[in-house]
Amino acid sequence: MRSTLKRGDKVIIFLLVVFAAFFAFEKYALSNNKISSVIIRSDGEIIKNIPITNNGEYIIKSKEGELTCIIKDQKVEVVESTCPDKLCMKQGWISKQGESIICLPNRISITIVGGNKAIDSTTY
Amino acid sequence: MLEGIKPLIQQPTNLKKLTYISALIALGIVLNFLEPPIFSFIPGIRIGFANIVSVLGLFMFGEWDAIAIAFFRTILGAVIKGSLNPIQFGTSFTGGIFAATTMALAYKFFKKHFSIVGISIIGGISNNLAQFFVVIAITKNNAFWYYLPLLLLFGGLSGWIIGILSQLIYNKLKTI
Numbered sequence: 001m002r003s004t005l006k007r008g009d010k011v012i013i014f015l016l017v018v019f020a021a022f023f024a025f026e027k028y029a030l031s032n033n034k035i036s037s038v039i040i041r042s043d044g045e046i047i048k049n050i051p052i053t054n055n056g057e058y059i060i061k062s063k064e065g066e067l068t069c070i071i072k073d074q075k076v077e078v079v080e081s082t083c084p085d086k087l088c089m090k091q092g093w094i095s096k097q098g099e100s101i102i103c104l105p106n107r108i109s110i111t112i113v114g115g116n117k118a119i120d121s122t123t124y
Numbered sequence: 125m126l127e128g129i130k131p132l133i134q135q136p137t138n139l140k141k142l143t144y145i146s147a148l149i150a151l152g153i154v155l156n157f158l159e160p161p162i163f164s165f166i167p168g169i170r171i172g173f174a175n176i177v178s179v180l181g182l183f184m185f186g187e188w189d190a191i192a193i194a195f196f197r198t199i200l201g202a203v204i205k206g207s208l209n210p211i212q213f214g215t216s217f218t219g220g221i222f223a224a225t226t227m228a229l230a231y232k233f234f235k236k237h238f239s240i241v242g243i244s245i246i247g248g249i250s251n252n253l254a255q256f257f258v259v260i261a262i263t264k265n266n267a268f269w270y271y272l273p274l275l276l277l278f279g280g281l282s283g284w285i286i287g288i289l290s291q292l293i294y295n296k297l298k299t300i
Binding site: 004005006007008009012013016019020023026041043044098099100102104105107109111 | 211234236237238239241242245246259263264265266267268270271273274276277280281284291
Protein backbone atom coordinates (compact mmCIF):
# COMPACT_ATOMS: atom_id res chain seq x y z
CA MET A 1 0.00 0.00 0.00
CA ARG A 2 2.59 2.49 1.14
CA SER A 3 4.73 2.07 -1.94
CA THR A 4 1.84 2.96 -4.25
CA LEU A 5 1.55 6.47 -2.79
CA LYS A 6 2.70 9.06 -5.30
CA ARG A 7 4.19 12.47 -4.67
CA GLY A 8 0.86 14.29 -4.92
CA ASP A 9 -0.65 11.91 -2.37
CA LYS A 10 2.13 12.63 0.08
CA VAL A 11 1.74 16.39 -0.40
CA ILE A 12 -1.99 16.24 0.24
CA ILE A 13 -1.63 13.97 3.28
CA PHE A 14 1.05 16.32 4.66
CA LEU A 15 -1.29 19.30 4.19
CA LEU A 16 -4.04 17.40 5.96
CA VAL A 17 -1.81 16.66 8.95
CA VAL A 18 -0.62 20.29 9.17
CA PHE A 19 -4.22 21.44 9.00
CA ALA A 20 -5.21 19.00 11.75
CA ALA A 21 -2.39 20.22 14.00
CA PHE A 22 -3.30 23.86 13.40
CA PHE A 23 -6.94 23.11 14.13
CA ALA A 24 -6.13 21.24 17.33
CA PHE A 25 -3.98 24.14 18.48
CA GLU A 26 -6.68 26.70 17.72
CA LYS A 27 -9.26 24.64 19.58
CA TYR A 28 -6.94 24.37 22.56
CA ALA A 29 -6.41 28.15 22.56
CA LEU A 30 -10.15 28.79 22.38
CA SER A 31 -10.94 26.38 25.21
CA ASN A 32 -9.53 28.80 27.79
CA ASN A 33 -11.84 31.65 26.79
CA LYS A 34 -14.52 32.68 29.19
CA ILE A 35 -18.08 31.92 28.16
CA SER A 36 -21.00 34.15 29.01
CA SER A 37 -24.25 33.20 27.31
CA VAL A 38 -26.22 30.85 25.16
CA ILE A 39 -27.69 32.12 21.90
CA ILE A 40 -30.55 30.22 20.35
CA ARG A 41 -31.36 30.78 16.69
CA SER A 42 -34.07 29.54 14.42
CA ASP A 43 -33.67 30.00 10.65
CA GLY A 44 -30.77 32.35 11.30
CA GLU A 45 -32.63 34.70 13.64
CA ILE A 46 -31.87 34.98 17.33
CA ILE A 47 -34.91 33.90 19.30
CA LYS A 48 -33.39 33.60 22.78
CA ASN A 49 -30.30 34.84 24.54
CA ILE A 50 -29.79 33.24 27.95
CA PRO A 51 -26.89 33.97 30.33
CA ILE A 52 -24.96 30.74 30.92
CA THR A 53 -25.49 31.11 34.67
CA ASN A 54 -29.29 30.85 34.38
CA ASN A 55 -29.63 27.17 35.22
CA GLY A 56 -32.87 25.55 34.15
CA GLU A 57 -34.91 23.87 31.49
CA TYR A 58 -35.91 25.77 28.34
CA ILE A 59 -38.43 24.80 25.69
CA ILE A 60 -37.62 26.18 22.24
CA LYS A 61 -40.17 26.22 19.47
CA SER A 62 -39.65 26.77 15.76
CA LYS A 63 -41.86 26.41 12.70
CA GLU A 64 -40.66 22.85 12.20
CA GLY A 65 -40.82 21.50 15.74
CA GLU A 66 -39.61 21.98 19.27
CA LEU A 67 -36.87 20.85 21.60
CA THR A 68 -36.02 21.06 25.28
CA CYS A 69 -32.58 22.05 26.46
CA ILE A 70 -31.02 22.22 29.89
CA ILE A 71 -28.46 24.73 31.13
CA LYS A 72 -26.53 23.51 34.12
CA ASP A 73 -23.06 24.23 35.57
CA GLN A 74 -22.06 26.36 32.52
CA LYS A 75 -22.98 23.52 30.15
CA VAL A 76 -25.85 23.05 27.70
CA GLU A 77 -27.55 19.88 26.55
CA VAL A 78 -30.62 19.00 24.49
CA VAL A 79 -32.71 16.44 26.35
CA GLU A 80 -35.78 16.19 24.18
CA SER A 81 -36.61 16.93 20.58
CA THR A 82 -39.35 16.28 18.06
CA CYS A 83 -36.88 15.68 15.22
CA PRO A 84 -36.59 12.23 13.64
CA ASP A 85 -32.83 11.68 13.86
CA LYS A 86 -32.19 12.95 17.43
CA LEU A 87 -28.64 13.95 16.50
CA CYS A 88 -29.01 17.03 18.70
CA MET A 89 -29.70 14.83 21.72
CA LYS A 90 -26.84 12.45 20.91
CA GLN A 91 -24.36 15.31 20.87
CA GLY A 92 -24.48 15.63 24.65
CA TRP A 93 -23.08 18.54 26.66
CA ILE A 94 -21.35 21.52 25.10
CA SER A 95 -19.38 23.98 27.20
CA LYS A 96 -16.83 25.88 25.08
CA GLN A 97 -16.97 29.16 23.24
CA GLY A 98 -18.20 28.72 19.66
CA GLU A 99 -19.56 25.23 20.18
CA SER A 100 -23.07 24.59 18.91
CA ILE A 101 -25.79 22.04 19.06
CA ILE A 102 -27.54 22.16 15.72
CA CYS A 103 -30.83 20.46 15.07
CA LEU A 104 -31.27 20.49 11.30
CA PRO A 105 -34.81 19.05 11.06
CA ASN A 106 -36.09 21.59 13.60
CA ARG A 107 -33.89 24.39 12.18
CA ILE A 108 -32.74 25.33 15.66
CA SER A 109 -29.19 26.05 16.75
CA ILE A 110 -27.82 26.57 20.24
CA THR A 111 -24.48 28.34 20.38
CA ILE A 112 -22.26 29.23 23.30
CA VAL A 113 -20.63 32.65 23.04
CA GLY A 114 -17.89 34.25 25.06
CA GLY A 115 -17.20 37.48 26.91
CA ASN A 116 -17.46 40.59 24.77
CA LYS A 117 -19.82 39.31 22.10
CA ALA A 118 -22.53 38.51 24.62
CA ILE A 119 -22.44 41.97 26.19
CA ASP A 120 -22.92 43.52 22.76
CA SER A 121 -25.91 41.41 22.00
CA THR A 122 -27.65 41.88 25.32
CA THR A 123 -27.65 45.67 25.24
CA TYR A 124 -31.04 46.06 23.66
CA MET B 125 -34.55 -5.16 -42.83
CA LEU B 126 -36.14 -1.76 -43.02
CA GLU B 127 -33.72 1.05 -43.36
CA GLY B 128 -33.52 3.58 -40.55
CA ILE B 129 -34.54 1.15 -37.80
CA LYS B 130 -31.61 0.41 -35.58
CA PRO B 131 -31.18 -2.83 -33.66
CA LEU B 132 -32.11 -2.55 -29.99
CA ILE B 133 -28.67 -3.40 -28.69
CA GLN B 134 -26.18 -1.52 -30.79
CA GLN B 135 -22.96 -2.14 -29.01
CA PRO B 136 -22.87 -5.46 -27.19
CA THR B 137 -19.29 -4.70 -26.18
CA ASN B 138 -20.62 -2.04 -23.79
CA LEU B 139 -22.70 -4.59 -21.91
CA LYS B 140 -19.94 -5.42 -19.47
CA LYS B 141 -19.40 -1.75 -18.67
CA LEU B 142 -23.14 -1.19 -18.28
CA THR B 143 -23.39 -4.11 -15.88
CA TYR B 144 -20.45 -2.87 -13.82
CA ILE B 145 -21.84 0.66 -13.61
CA SER B 146 -25.30 -0.59 -12.62
CA ALA B 147 -23.75 -2.81 -9.97
CA LEU B 148 -21.72 0.15 -8.66
CA ILE B 149 -24.81 2.36 -8.47
CA ALA B 150 -26.76 -0.35 -6.62
CA LEU B 151 -23.83 -0.90 -4.28
CA GLY B 152 -23.60 2.83 -3.59
CA ILE B 153 -27.28 3.03 -2.66
CA VAL B 154 -27.03 0.03 -0.35
CA LEU B 155 -23.87 1.35 1.34
CA ASN B 156 -25.60 4.66 1.91
CA PHE B 157 -28.55 2.93 3.58
CA LEU B 158 -26.50 0.60 5.75
CA GLU B 159 -24.00 3.11 6.99
CA PRO B 160 -25.59 5.44 9.54
CA PRO B 161 -26.42 3.03 12.37
CA ILE B 162 -23.15 1.13 12.09
CA PHE B 163 -20.38 3.63 11.53
CA SER B 164 -21.38 6.89 13.16
CA PHE B 165 -18.74 7.65 15.78
CA ILE B 166 -19.69 11.27 16.19
CA PRO B 167 -23.27 12.41 15.66
CA GLY B 168 -23.75 13.78 12.18
CA ILE B 169 -20.33 12.82 10.89
CA ARG B 170 -20.14 9.85 8.58
CA ILE B 171 -17.40 8.20 6.60
CA GLY B 172 -19.57 8.07 3.48
CA PHE B 173 -18.69 4.62 2.24
CA ALA B 174 -20.99 5.18 -0.73
CA ASN B 175 -18.23 7.34 -2.22
CA ILE B 176 -16.23 4.16 -2.79
CA VAL B 177 -18.32 3.54 -5.90
CA SER B 178 -17.57 7.00 -7.30
CA VAL B 179 -13.83 6.41 -6.82
CA LEU B 180 -14.03 2.93 -8.35
CA GLY B 181 -16.13 4.23 -11.24
CA LEU B 182 -13.57 6.95 -11.91
CA PHE B 183 -10.62 4.57 -12.05
CA MET B 184 -12.47 1.83 -13.93
CA PHE B 185 -14.35 3.85 -16.55
CA GLY B 186 -13.25 7.48 -16.46
CA GLU B 187 -14.46 10.96 -15.57
CA TRP B 188 -17.95 11.14 -17.04
CA ASP B 189 -19.02 7.74 -15.79
CA ALA B 190 -17.94 8.62 -12.25
CA ILE B 191 -20.08 11.75 -12.32
CA ALA B 192 -22.98 9.77 -13.80
CA ILE B 193 -22.67 7.16 -11.06
CA ALA B 194 -22.78 9.86 -8.37
CA PHE B 195 -25.79 11.44 -10.09
CA PHE B 196 -27.89 8.27 -10.33
CA ARG B 197 -26.76 6.94 -6.97
CA THR B 198 -27.97 10.01 -5.05
CA ILE B 199 -31.19 10.49 -7.05
CA LEU B 200 -32.22 6.83 -6.92
CA GLY B 201 -31.29 6.70 -3.25
CA ALA B 202 -33.64 9.59 -2.51
CA VAL B 203 -36.42 8.00 -4.61
CA ILE B 204 -36.10 4.72 -2.73
CA LYS B 205 -36.02 6.51 0.61
CA GLY B 206 -39.15 8.32 -0.52
CA SER B 207 -38.16 11.77 0.66
CA LEU B 208 -36.80 14.79 -1.12
CA ASN B 209 -36.00 16.56 2.14
CA PRO B 210 -34.02 19.63 1.05
CA ILE B 211 -31.30 19.10 3.62
CA GLN B 212 -30.92 15.35 3.32
CA PHE B 213 -31.24 15.12 -0.44
CA GLY B 214 -29.57 18.47 -1.06
CA THR B 215 -26.44 17.54 0.89
CA SER B 216 -26.08 14.04 -0.51
CA PHE B 217 -26.76 15.12 -4.10
CA THR B 218 -24.55 18.22 -4.09
CA GLY B 219 -21.83 16.52 -2.07
CA GLY B 220 -21.79 13.43 -4.28
CA ILE B 221 -21.74 15.34 -7.56
CA PHE B 222 -19.17 17.91 -6.38
CA ALA B 223 -16.88 15.21 -5.02
CA ALA B 224 -17.13 13.21 -8.25
CA THR B 225 -16.43 16.36 -10.29
CA THR B 226 -13.34 17.43 -8.34
CA MET B 227 -12.04 13.87 -8.39
CA ALA B 228 -12.65 13.70 -12.14
CA LEU B 229 -10.77 16.99 -12.64
CA ALA B 230 -7.88 15.86 -10.45
CA TYR B 231 -7.82 12.55 -12.32
CA LYS B 232 -7.88 14.21 -15.70
CA PHE B 233 -5.18 16.81 -15.09
CA PHE B 234 -2.98 15.37 -12.33
CA LYS B 235 -3.23 11.64 -12.96
CA LYS B 236 0.56 11.35 -12.90
CA HIS B 237 0.89 12.76 -9.40
CA PHE B 238 -2.00 11.12 -7.56
CA SER B 239 -2.90 7.55 -6.77
CA ILE B 240 -6.39 6.39 -5.77
CA VAL B 241 -5.77 7.47 -2.16
CA GLY B 242 -4.86 11.06 -3.04
CA ILE B 243 -7.82 11.49 -5.39
CA SER B 244 -10.13 10.02 -2.79
CA ILE B 245 -8.91 12.48 -0.14
CA ILE B 246 -9.68 15.34 -2.55
CA GLY B 247 -13.14 13.81 -3.03
CA GLY B 248 -13.76 13.47 0.71
CA ILE B 249 -12.82 17.09 1.39
CA SER B 250 -14.91 18.45 -1.49
CA ASN B 251 -17.86 16.31 -0.46
CA ASN B 252 -17.95 17.86 2.99
CA LEU B 253 -17.25 21.35 1.65
CA ALA B 254 -20.25 21.16 -0.71
CA GLN B 255 -22.51 19.76 2.01
CA PHE B 256 -21.41 22.52 4.36
CA PHE B 257 -22.41 25.24 1.92
CA VAL B 258 -25.75 23.57 1.18
CA VAL B 259 -26.55 23.54 4.90
CA ILE B 260 -25.43 27.18 5.27
CA ALA B 261 -27.57 28.19 2.28
CA ILE B 262 -30.67 26.44 3.62
CA THR B 263 -30.45 27.37 7.30
CA LYS B 264 -28.61 30.73 6.98
CA ASN B 265 -27.06 29.88 10.32
CA ASN B 266 -23.60 31.26 11.05
CA ALA B 267 -23.08 28.87 13.96
CA PHE B 268 -21.88 26.29 11.44
CA TRP B 269 -18.71 28.14 10.48
CA TYR B 270 -17.13 27.02 13.74
CA TYR B 271 -17.35 23.42 12.54
CA LEU B 272 -15.97 23.99 9.03
CA PRO B 273 -12.35 23.04 9.88
CA LEU B 274 -13.55 19.93 11.69
CA LEU B 275 -15.73 18.96 8.73
CA LEU B 276 -12.88 19.43 6.25
CA LEU B 277 -10.57 17.42 8.48
CA PHE B 278 -13.03 14.56 8.75
CA GLY B 279 -13.69 14.79 5.03
CA GLY B 280 -9.99 14.30 4.40
CA LEU B 281 -9.72 11.43 6.88
CA SER B 282 -12.74 9.60 5.53
CA GLY B 283 -11.44 10.19 2.00
CA TRP B 284 -8.20 8.53 3.10
CA ILE B 285 -10.04 5.49 4.48
CA ILE B 286 -12.22 5.28 1.37
CA GLY B 287 -9.14 5.59 -0.83
CA ILE B 288 -7.40 2.67 0.88
CA LEU B 289 -10.55 0.52 0.61
CA SER B 290 -11.04 1.50 -3.03
CA GLN B 291 -7.42 0.66 -3.80
CA LEU B 292 -7.87 -2.81 -2.30
CA ILE B 293 -11.10 -3.42 -4.22
CA TYR B 294 -9.60 -2.03 -7.42
CA ASN B 295 -6.59 -4.35 -7.18
CA LYS B 296 -8.91 -7.34 -6.74
CA LEU B 297 -11.13 -6.27 -9.66
CA LYS B 298 -8.11 -5.86 -11.94
CA THR B 299 -7.29 -9.53 -11.63
CA ILE B 300 -10.75 -10.66 -12.74
